[in-house]
Amino acid sequence: MRKKNAFLAAAVIGALPLLMLMQQRLMPRNNPAAPPHLMLRQDQKLLWATEDGLIYNRFYARNVAYAAGFYAARGEHVKAQKWFQLGAAEFRYPSVMLLYGDYHLYSRKYRAARRWYELARSHALQDRQAQFLHVLTKRIDFLDSLEKKGAKK
DSSP: OHHHHHHHHHHHHHHHHHHHHHHHHHSOOOOOOOOOOHHHHSOHHHHHHHHHTTSOOGGGHHHHHHHHHHHHHHTOHHHHHHHHHIIIIISOOHHHHHHHHHHHHHTTOHHHHHHHHHHHHHHHHHHTOHHHHHHHHHHHHHHHHHHHHHHHO
16 A cells, blocks of 8 residues: 555656646747837837926926826826926926916816916016916906806806
8 A cells, every 4th residue: 555655646746747848838839929118108208208397497397297288188187286286386387387277277176276377476476477477367367257157157
């Protein structure tokens, strides 16, 4: 009985590597196509905008706005909000504040839109940007008219 169990155990131990070898030999040899490189699937302009947008300089405000707009257009609103908050709240770019106000206006959050418009107006007054102030007053007037229409209903 002992001899029989020893041969059975040796056969099982020897059969496992043999079965694994047979499985490898009998598997189909269709190799999947190599996945394209990650950089080829990325939007290069977005990649540069997100890298340059993290630099604190007014020249790079357009990169912050591009990244926020890109993510908002794709429907990734959490990422878009984070980029808007980086540019508007952290770096205090008036142009990004204006865009963030427009973003809130589009979402019908009129109080938040007014807050960002007023903050952009104060920064534009400090920097003496007359043309930017003109654009802001038009947006604020438009917001006032929307709020009046909402109050009448």
